[in-house]
Amino acid sequence: MQVFKLTILHLKRMISNKSVILLTLLMPMFVMCLVTFFTSGGNTNNSNTLYIDFVNNDKGQSGNKLIKEFINSPNFTVYTVNQSDAEYRVEHNVVAEAIIIPENFSDSLSNGTEPNIKILKLNSGDSNITTDGKINSFINEFLISKQISTNLKSKLSISNNVTAELSKEVSSNKVAFTSTTVTKNKTNSLGNQISLNLCISFMMFTVIFIVNEILARKDDKTLRRSLSTPNNKFVLLGSIVLAFLVVGWIQVLLMVGSTTLLFKLSWGSSMPALFVLFTALILVVLGLGVLLCRIIKSANNAPMVCQMVVQISCLVGGSYMPLEYFPTALKHVAYFMPQSWAVTAITDVVLNNKGLISILPNVGVLLLFAVAFLTAGASTIKGIIQE
Amino acid sequence: MKTFNIFINSLKLFLVNIRTYIFVFLIAPLVFSFMYGTIYKNILNPNRTIEKFTVAYVDLDQSRESKPLESIFNESKLNKIVSLEKLSSTKDLNDALLHGTYTSAIIIPKNFSQNIETNKRASIKVLQSPSAGVNGEIISDIVNSYCSYLNMNRSVYSVIMTSSKNQALTEKIFTSMLPEIETDLNRTYLTYTSLPKAKLLNSKQLFSSNMLIMCSLFIVLVQAISIIKESEFGTLNRIYSTATSKLCFYFGKLLGTFVISIVQILCFLTVSTLFIGVNFGNYFTLIPIILVHSLIIAAFTAVLISIFKNTSLMSGLFSIIIFMMSSVSGAFYPADFNAGFMKNVPHFTINYWINNLYSSNMFGDAFSSMLGVICIALVICSLAISFGAIKLKYEY
Numbered sequence: 001m002q003v004f005k006l007t008i009l010h011l012k013r014m015i016s017n018k019s020v021i022l023l024t025l026l027m028p029m030f031v032m033c034l035v036t037f038f039t040s041g042g043n044t045n046n047s048n049t050l051y052i053d054f055v056n057n058d059k060g061q062s063g064n065k066l067i068k069e070f071i072n073s074p075n076f077t078v079y080t081v082n083q084s085d086a087e088y089r090v091e092h093n094v095v096a097e098a099i100i101i102p103e104n105f106s107d108s109l110s111n112g113t114e115p116n117i118k119i120l121k122l123n124s125g126d127s128n129i130t131t132d133g134k135i136n137s138f139i140n141e142f143l144i145s146k147q148i149s150t151n152l153k154s155k156l157s158i159s160n161n162v163t164a165e166l167s168k169e170v171s172s173n174k175v176a177f178t179s180t181t182v183t184k185n186k187t188n189s190l191g192n193q194i195s196l197n198l199c200i201s202f203m204m205f206t207v208i209f210i211v212n213e214i215l216a217r218k219d220d221k222t223l224r225r226s227l228s229t230p231n232n233k234f235v236l237l238g239s240i241v242l243a244f245l246v247v248g249w250i251q252v253l254l255m256v257g258s259t260t261l262l263f264k265l266s267w268g269s270s271m272p273a274l275f276v277l278f279t280a281l282i283l284v285v286l287g288l289g290v291l292l293c294r295i296i297k298s299a300n301n302a303p304m305v306c307q308m309v310v311q312i313s314c315l316v317g318g319s320y321m322p323l324e325y326f327p328t329a330l331k332h333v334a335y336f337m338p339q340s341w342a343v344t345a346i347t348d349v350v351l352n353n354k355g356l357i358s359i360l361p362n363v364g365v366l367l368l369f370a371v372a373f374l375t376a377g378a379s380t381i382k383g384i385i386q387e
Numbered sequence: 388m389k390t391f392n393i394f395i396n397s398l399k400l401f402l403v404n405i406r407t408y409i410f411v412f413l414i415a416p417l418v419f420s421f422m423y424g425t426i427y428k429n430i431l432n433p434n435r436t437i438e439k440f441t442v443a444y445v446d447l448d449q450s451r452e453s454k455p456l457e458s459i460f461n462e463s464k465l466n467k468i469v470s471l472e473k474l475s476s477t478k479d480l481n482d483a484l485l486h487g488t489y490t491s492a493i494i495i496p497k498n499f500s501q502n503i504e505t506n507k508r509a510s511i512k513v514l515q516s517p518s519a520g521v522n523g524e525i526i527s528d529i530v531n532s533y534c535s536y537l538n539m540n541r542s543v544y545s546v547i548m549t550s551s552k553n554q555a556l557t558e559k560i561f562t563s564m565l566p567e568i569e570t571d572l573n574r575t576y577l578t579y580t581s582l583p584k585a586k587l588l589n590s591k592q593l594f595s596s597n598m599l600i601m602c603s604l605f606i607v608l609v610q611a612i613s614i615i616k617e618s619e620f621g622t623l624n625r626i627y628s629t630a631t632s633k634l635c636f637y638f639g640k641l642l643g644t645f646v647i648s649i650v651q652i653l654c655f656l657t658v659s660t661l662f663i664g665v666n667f668g669n670y671f672t673l674i675p676i677i678l679v680h681s682l683i684i685a686a687f688t689a690v691l692i693s694i695f696k697n698t699s700l701m702s703g704l705f706s707i708i709i710f711m712m713s714s715v716s717g718a719f720y721p722a723d724f725n726a727g728f729m730k731n732v733p734h735f736t737i738n739y740w741i742n743n744l745y746s747s748n749m750f751g752d753a754f755s756s757m758l759g760v761i762c763i764a765l766v767i768c769s770l771a772i773s774f775g776a777i778k779l780k781y782e783y
Contacts, residue, residue: 019703027707050521051724075521085730091585093432094723115576123581125435129468130521132577133528137535139576144535147571148543148564155560162546169542174508177534179527181515182484300612300698301407303706304605308415315422320719327425 002231006239011246014213024209024247028202029254036195036263050130051077053086053098060106066138067101070131090120097121097128099135112146115139145170195265196350199255200342201310201319203281206251208306210244210289214380215299237381241286248282268349273356277345280366284338287373293380313337338369389631393639394646400613401647411605412651413658416598421663423598423719424591431590431721440522441470443484443492445477450500456493456511456533465529484516491515491526503541510534539568588749593721595665596745599655600738601713603648603684608705610644611691612698619698633779640692641685641772648681668748676744676757679764683737686768689775712736740764 014020052070056063070076081089086098100118102108108115117135121128149163217223226236256274259265267274292309296302314320316330317339323331334340345362348354401408442460446453460471472489474480483489494512502509513530515523543564547557617623626636656673659665667673695701715729716722716738725732733739740760747757 019699023703023707073524075524087582088585089723091582092587092723093435093584094721096435114574117577119577119579120582121579122435122584124584126437126468127435127521128579129437129464130525130528132575133525133532135577136575137528137532140535140571140574144539144571148539148568151564151567152543152546152560155563162550165546165549166542169545170538172542173538174506175503175510175534175538175541176508177511177513177527177530179513179515179523179530181517181519181523182481296407298404300609300616300702301404301411303702304411304608305407307706307710308411312415312418312422315419321426327428330422330425 003235003239003242006231006236007242007246010239010243014243014247020209020247024206025251025254028205028251029258032195032198032202032255033258033262035198036259036265049075049077050127051079051095052131053089053095054078054080055083055086055098055100056080057103058101058105059103060110062106062109062142063101066105066135069134069138086120090122093122096125097131099131109139109142112143114143195259196346197319197322197343200281200339200346201314202255203248203251203278203285203342204288204310204314204319204339205306206248206282207285207289207292207310208303209247210286211292211296211302211306212299213244214289214293215296215302218293219299244286245279245282248278248285252278252282266350268351269353270349270355273349273354273359274346276356276363277342277349277359277366280363280370281338281342283370284342284366284373287370287377288338290377290380291373292377294377314339316340318343338366341365341369389635390639390642393631393636394642397610397613397640397643398646401609401643408609412602413654416595416602416655417658417662419598420591420595420659420665423594424589424663427590427594427721431593432587437468437522437525439468439470440490441472441488442526443474443480443489444471445474445480445492445494447476447497448495448499452500452503452537453495456495456530459529459533468525480514484514487516487518489516490519490522493526493530503537506541506545509537536568540565543568586750588746591659591663591665592667592749593717595655595659595663596667596742596749597713597716597718597738599652599659599745600680600716600741601709601718602655603651603680604687604709604712604737606644606648606651606684607687607691608702608709610640610647610688611695611705612702614640614688614692615695615698615701618696633782634776637689637776637779641689644688645681645685648684649677652677652680666749667745668751672748672754672757675754675761676748679744679761679768680741682768683741683764686771687737689772693775693778712738716742
């Protein structure tokens with residue numbers, strides 16, 4: 001019981017600091033909401049998308065419809081820009097090509113005259129094949145019936161409205177095609193890799209708060225003084241670990257809760273799996289914090305060193321960029337980072353709807369990381385107590 | 388002399404944590420530059436030529452309606468990018484698609500042509516591998532065009548038949564119409580303008596200059612903290628009581644920041660050139676750029692110590708500001724990827740303008756083209772440092 005009383009005392013002290021509430025609890029929630037808002041509906045498999053620019057000069061609505069055709073395809077990342085931006089981005093090889101829709105595009109389609117779409121591309125390369133067919137098909141849908149019916153009229157010499165009849169026949173679409181992407185299991189389309197990776201990164205950044213907290217207790221000698229009270233050493237240390245866990249859980253709860261309630265982001269079907277995974281991750285962060293206190297002697301350097309360590313490990317561990325982009329050698333290095341195990345596990349739970357059993361190996365590795373970090377940093381705690 | 392002593396003292400204070408600073412200001416940016424440079428190597432400046440990919444083709448109909456699709460894929464233009472592999476059945480096709488053996492699979496079902504002839508619904512199935520991406524889109528578009536062609540043929544035939552009510556006449560008119568339908572459906576409405584490729588920095592050049600700037604901004608934080616701490620611990624008042632003027636202290640500390648910054652930049656440039664092969668351009672024009680960069684760091688420190696009185700608030704807030712400025716100006720991804728409004732956001736960061744100088748030098752631009760930015764930076768830095776000095780002198 002004593003352990004809970006002490007935990008509440010630690011929590012009261014931690015949360016009384018406004019910067020903890022702002023930087024550790026509210027800011028991750030706010031940024032997560034922002035990212036989820038901007039990436040909601042995003043495709044989870046975007047490694048092979050083609051970046052293209054549109055310059056829409058069309059005065060009617062057909063230009064927007066053409067752009068929407070590309071936006072609806074998960075294989076294209078579409079930007080609408082002005083002509084000078086488009087030229088810059090093509091010349092700098094940022095986008096594969098820029099498609100310039102003329103002013104009279106809508107008029108041309110309604111009058112049955114051929115529009116002229118200008119494509120800006122680099123001298124080399126043939127990736128325009130991908131977009132050519134789509135644009136021509138889109139225009140043909142509007143023009144072809146009119147053009148063929150004109151020819152047909154001259155051959156049939158009848159007064160019937162051939163255009164209307166032909167359009168009606170064509171729109172019945174009796175010969176069609178279906179396109180399906182083969183998937184192994186039913187996956188959760190609401191989840192988004194960027195939000196998930198960001199969540200892991202924020203959890204790791206909590207290490208700054210942990211390091212600051214440990215260094216502050218070292219400076220004010222609270223921990224040493226509390227040993228002189230009639231409390232067991234393990235109860236004291238346990239209450240601190242529990243307090244950090246609670247702060248971590250509040251952070252997770254705010255991130256998961258806000259994105260679920262405000263943006264209907266699905267976090268998978270297994271809440272126990274999420275709970276166990278995040279608990280293991282909080283323990284890793286705690287272990288890392290204790291370990292870093294061995295290196296960091298002054299509170300001045302704490303934010304800087306923690307930022308660098310977390311940034312590097314998040315980068316190598318695949319929190320900032322999916323591991324599939326990495327060269328093979330770096331993929332192997334990623335195994336030594338807890339983030340890579342956490343990202344894989346959270347992807348399984350949230351995107352693939354897997355349960356606790358499936359992520360147990362990853363949770364096991366995370367717990368091993370936590371134990372290793374805590375063991376390596378144990379001398380820090382010993383030092384704080386003995387000082 | 389007193390200013391010089393404060394400067395030396397400032398250097399000594401910095402050297403106390405030198406191991407940490409070597410990690411933060413030298414090793415960390417080097418690792419970041421190497422990592423981002425390697426990861427973005429294929430993403431930045433990608434090859435715009437489509438690599439040949441394999442498509443499974445299962446024709447269970449083997450009719451005159453299904454054969455032309457196969458020949459479309461064997462045309463010279465598509466043959467360069469698509470390797471068609473004919474299969475007799477759909478057995479194990481899903482597994483092969485999941486493993487990426489095939490990018491896509493085209494399945495023409497039995498009775499396909501019979502359904503078209505009897506005016507029933509007929510469809511061609513395209514299965515995509517999860518990693519098909521834009522290559523799968525090419526296949527879908529070709530099959531879609533072919534289906535549109537068949538659909539148009541069927542519609543034209545139906546309209547002629549309804550009008551003429553004569554089978555022989557319908558066949559005759561339809562046959563004469565076929566080449567026209569084909570021409571119309573193959574018509575292109577696109578004209579191409581080829582643009583020359585701009586001179587581009589390689590990924591390591593791009594990220595190393597950005598990382599250098601990001602980490603040098605942390606020097607601002609370290610130095611500002613050390614100066615404000617003097618005030619928090621009360622040592623500042625003791626220094627002033629030793630007949631050291633406020634301005635001596637102020638300029639001594641800023642001189643320390645300026646020199647530390649120069650040393651950090653020089654060390655990083657040397658290490659990144661030697662270990663990860665970054666070419667920073669002309670060494671002579673690099674000297675004024677390093678000096679301006681260091682002056683900006685010193686001026687930024689002056690601004691921070693003038694504004695903040697509390698180290699914990701400053702370190703928390705400024706860490707976030709550094710992170711945000713670095714993010715939007717392209718420290719973690721290429722800023723060229725931004726479009727529209729976001730393209731102009733980096734212009735409001737210090738990182739962008741310092742990076743602009745390094746990039747110009749890496750591109751081999753003439754020094755005169757950088758003079759504008761350098762002059763503006765010098766004026767702003769002078770104003771910032773003067774502002775700090777005036778504020779400090781007339782405080783309390």
